[in-house]
Every structure is written in C-alpha cells, then in structure tokens.
Amino acid sequence: MRRIRIAIAAPLVLGSLVLAGCSSWGGQNDNTTMDQMRKDEYKFGSLLGTDGGLNLFGGNKRKGAADAGDPNGLGVNSYLWRASLDTLAFLPIASADPFGGVILTDWYTPPDAPNERFKVNLYILDRQLRADGVRVSVFKQARAGSDWRDTAVSQETAGQLEDAILTRARQLRVAQQAAK
Template sequence: MSKILKITLILFLITSLSGCGGMFKPKKVDTRESPINARDRARKNVSEGKGISLGNLGKSKTSYEFSTSNPMWRASLEILDFLPLLTVDYSGGMIITDWYNDTDNSKDSIKITVRFLSNEIQTNSLKIIVHRRSCESANNCRINKIDSKIEGELTRSILAKASLLEKNKKN
C-alpha cells in the first residue's frame, strides 16, 4: 500500500471515530437558565448556533396556536362550560365569559377572563382574572377586579383536567 493511501485512511478513521464522542465531552448546562416555553428555547438554541431556523417557511399568515387539540384549551372550555361565553379567541389565547349571576343574588354578577400565556401545563401558563359587577339599579353599576379563591380553584381545576386529557391522549 502506498504511503499516501495509508495516511488518507488513517485521517479518515480518526475524523470518523472522533464523532463518536470519545474525544469531546458535552458542555454542562444549567437548566434553570433555559426558558420554560418550547418556542423560546428553540429561539435561544438558534441564536446560540445550536440549530437552524426555517423562518416562516410553510406557515400561513394566520397562526392558531391554541387549537382544540391543546389540552389546556380543551380543559378550560370544559371547566367553564356552565358559563355563557362572550369571547373565545384561539389565536389570541383568550376566553372571556359573559356576566354571570347566581339566582340567589341578582345584584352581583361575575365575569371571568382566562389568558393562555403558553401551551405548557403549568400554573404560570394561565392568567385568570375575575371581575365583579355590583348594581344598585339598572343604570348604577360598579365593576371591580377582585382577588378571590375562584382564581386559584379555576387554575387548579383547569390544570388537573389538562393533565388528565394529556395523559389520555398519550394512551
């Protein structure tokens, strides 16, 4: 065998075997510095040169992030199904109920707004706002944002239902 062929073969083997990981160790990463949202993680990876971005290739002008296959979206609609819905915006990730009052007290009514901050099933993925309308007469009403246990109960119920839907989807 010629000397050039031997050197070429040795260089080829060294370069192909070095890709197996024997010569290089992966860099340690602190997961607390990684974004929670998958889209933000992907953007960070692309900006650091760890991936590729296809831009808007294959995307239409309108993007519907929160579809009926999203467990958080479905769980929210199922939990709030007893309330009249005023606005349901898939692309904006928002559900707004109409004013709802209990039959016992017709002077007070509530309105609930659910905002989806991400697709992840986590407590920080939802923002729930409750407003109360108190009316002295038909033309004299006060509307205030209230902090009540309803927000926490709704968040827990939606997350539990979304987890159940996600689990059933995988099975």
C-alpha cells in the same frame, strides 16, 4: 346642492377607476396556466411564510405545535384550551381565540344571587402544560339600584379557577395517553 353631488360622486368615480386599474395589475396574461401561477407562488413564497402563517420569532411552527401535544396546530396547549372551555362552560362565552389563547366571557348572574354578576378573562400563556401557563382575571359587579357597580374579587377566586383548569388539563392528558 351641485357641489354636494360632485363631492359625493368624485370619490366613487375615482375609486371605481382605481379598482378597475388594479384588475390587471399583476402582469399575468391570459395564456398563463394555473400550474405556472402556483409554481411562481411557491418560488417567491407567501407574504405570511411558506406554511401560511406568520412566525415572528423563527423556528418551525408545526414542530412546536406537535411538541406541545397539539397535532391540529393550535397556538396554545390543546389540553389547557379544552380544560379552560370545560371549566368555564357554565359562563356565556363572548369571545374565544384558540390561536391567541384568549377566552372572554360575558356577564353571568347566578340564579341564587340575582344582584351579583361575574365575568372572566382567561389567557393561556404557553404551548406547554405548565402551572404558570394559564392566567385568569375575575370581575364582579353588584347591583346598586338600577346600576351595576364594580366590587372587589379576592385573588383566591382566580387562583381556584386556574387550579381547576390545570387539574382538568392533567386529566385530559392522562386520559389521552392511556388511550394510546
């Protein structure tokens, strides 16, 4: 029993010592002002770049976002993003990442077909409003007794969803440009 207590307490004590030792690890003394710390921060830059983001392929991230019609800095085309959310509004959204351009829905059972359920994974692939800028995968399951079994979904279904999203994105773009 004593060995167990030592085995549990030793990592806790060691972790506390490491954490306490790291608190003064930056080398900053108490006389350093916040302004000086900010100047040092700008002098050396940030781990994620000067604009706070990680840009692996070079170029100006903000410029690319503005070119795509997105002043808010989304990682994908804002028209495609909003059109995707509008088109998939009837499905329960499980996850939505506006910077990666991924929308994952949860299973949805239509009221008129209680033995079927659908799920959609949507990927926005580009910052430009293009016909190949969105990819949709549709999954369908049918009830077999008390279990759900995967069934085939035609490629036409995903294509129709993609077309509906692209049509809505064009409508949003035209409406925004007409408002200017």
